[in-house]
Amino acid sequence: MVTKNTKPGKVVNLRKTSPYSIKASINKSTYQKYEPRRKDLYIRDTKLIGFYIRIRPHGKKTYNCEAKLNGIGKKVTVSIGDCSLFTAQQARKMAQENLVKIKTGVNPKEEFKKQLADGHTLVDLAEEYVSIRELAPNTVKDYLYRIPNQMPKLCNKDIKDLTVDDFVSWWSGAKAKVSREVALRYVSSLLQYAIARKYIDENVAKDFRKGVLGGVKKRLPKQTHISKLKIEDWVESLVRLSPPHPDFKDFKGPDAYWEEPSISETSRDYVLFLLVTGKRKSEASNLKWKNIDFDVKTITIQKTKSGKIDILPMTNLLWHLLKYRYESKTKHKEY
Known part of the structure; x- marks a missing residue:
């Protein structure tokens, strides 16, 4: 100075x-x-x-x-x-x-945010949450459908008024065990989001999950397998349940091999595709012809659950299966 x-x-x-x-x-x-x-x-x-x-x-x-x-x-x-x-x-x-x-010691901004929380229900919170988060379309639908249908009484209360006792009562009365676990996980995520937005100060759903239930045990994925010794017989049985390939129409005795068709060739090929690739049902059903390259023998899965693009090598079985479907008169133009 x-x-x-x-x-x-x-x-x-x-x-x-x-x-x-x-x-x-x-x-x-x-x-x-x-x-x-x-x-x-x-x-x-x-x-x-x-x-x-x-x-x-x-x-x-x-x-x-x-x-x-x-x-x-x-x-x-x-x-x-x-x-x-x-x-x-x-x-x-x-x-x-x-x-x-x-x-x-009072922050007017935080005070205002708490005032905004007045009238917030779980349904309101779910709509706000899915509009901000980048979630898969099916997950968005599940949030907006499952919460109001799985816990209608809790959805009638303001989120600030929810208590652990409310969740104890709901949990005891819920019939579908797997569905209630998913709904509880969703609500816990919503209330954690509400804390971040300063709508509430505590996550009672999380307190219920950990304090009362001691944590919800994760369900192990199904581990049903077809034995290596039986896989050939299983595939043969699957094929025999479907219409015979047109190339076999002049061969002697196809009727002795193929039974009366009980599944369509599309269903047969769909199951075989899942069996060979190990992909999810939605990934297989959404596969488009433009993502199949017969020259380099690759299959490109665009919409995987992880959001990544997955490129698969095409086995001989898959090549013949897809080639036959591609040249079929009844094939879909896009899928």
């Missing part, structure tokens, strides 16, 4: 003030006196410390206030509103109220 002595005992501060921070007594016409500048311009009130006008480079002018939480913590800034919507007197009064809250 540079100072200059003018008279004995008097010091004049010559420090240059910022062109983007001005002190003034804010009144009804203050915001109209200043034009936007290259950077944000702050007009700070000389009477109420922490009350100021902010003028953005693009021209927007707003009343604001700021102070340190409890007077010593982090700085909290609250936007009061556009200068054209409030008089200076109204803005000053609102600033005083907010500054008192901040200095006594």
Whole structure:
């Protein structure tokens, strides 16, 4: 700081003030006196410390206030509103109220977020959650369908009023065990999201899962296998249940081999495709001809559960199976 002595005992501060921070007594016409500048311009009130006008480079002018939480913590800034919507007197009064809250340890922003949570149900929360998160279409549908249908009574309550006892009662009365476990997992995720949004302070669904149930045991995937010794017989039986291949129509005795068809050739080929590739049913049923390359013998699965593209080598069986279907007169143009 540079100072200059003018008279004995008097010091004049010559420090240059910022062109983007001005002190003034804010009144009804203050915001109209200043034009936007290259950077944000702050007009700070000389009477109420922490009350100021902010003028953005693009021209927007707003009343604001700021102070340190409890007077010593982090700085909290609250936007009061556009200068054209409030008089200076109204803005000053609102600033005083907010500054008192901040200095006594109350963050007006968090208080406002909690007020927004009023009237939030699990259904409201689910709709907000799936609109923000990048979920698979089937998962979105499941959230929006399962929660209101699986736990209608809980959906009638505000999320702030949900208790562990509510979940104990619901869990005891739920009939479908697997479905209730999925619903509980969904709700736990929703309430965790609500905590992040400052709607609530605790996740009672999580407390119920861990504190009351001791955690929901994960169900192991089915481990049913066809023995290597029986796989050939199993495939042969599957083929015999379907219509014979046209190439065999002139061979002697096909009727002695093929039984009366009980499944279509499409069903047969679908099962064989799943058996050989190990892919999911949805991945197989959504496979398009454009994703099959007969020249390099590859199959490209675009829509996998993990979201990644999966390229499979084509076995001889798959090549003949798909080639026959591709050249068939009854084939679908796209799938």
